[in-house]
Amino acid sequence: MTKLDRTDARLLLALCDIPRATGVHLASVLGLARNTVQARLSRWDDSHTLAPMDRLVSPRDLGYPLRAYVGAVTDQHRLEAVIDRLRDIAEVTEVVGVSGGADLQIGVSAADADDLYRVAGLILAVPGVERTTVSVVMREAIPYRTRPLIERLARENDNS
Structure with a gap:
């Protein structure tokens, strides 16, 4: 729907x-x-x-060219508190709850590898975060998009 x-x-x-x-x-x-x-x-x-306007601003243009995803395993009883604390870390660009080996996938932007190390440490220091894994974005193959879905909606309703 x-x-x-x-x-x-x-x-x-x-x-x-x-x-x-x-x-x-x-x-x-x-x-x-x-x-x-x-x-x-x-x-x-x-x-x-x-989406809010800030979604259109590239962290690269703000001096944060390095992107990574941090998978975080958390104490389930403290999950909401963890998410609240992650909001306070400016380099955290998104947080999603996922299934699988981690509880959260945390998108981060950093100035360089040393800065990423610092940000990963901030995340690991959040009470309730038990362990993390960091995956560095090597290249953006398909940027976030919704246009194909909008086009589908426009086409599907053409026939009704």
Whole structure:
């Protein structure tokens, strides 16, 4: 089930192509009423459908070119406290709960290998973190993306 429909998908694709477009311009390009576009943009804003702007800023441009993922095994009784403490480490860019050998995968950005060592130590020092493994990103093969999913939504609803 999706919260978005074909019109939403068309509007999102237009924003992917022209991120700074005004509501009036988007309405014109898509053949929609300006109020329809504004209502959808407002709804997305209210429901946090679009990711925050900081997701668009590359850590590389901020002086942190080295990326890594830290797998962390945690004391399950302290998991939420661990996550709260990880929020305080500026170099932590994301944290996801996973199944498998680790409980958390922690995305980090660092200035260099020495800085990564320091950040990994900060993570390991969080009460409730029992052990960690670090995997350095050698190359970004497919950057985070949702456009193919948006395109699919636009196509699937074409036939209904």
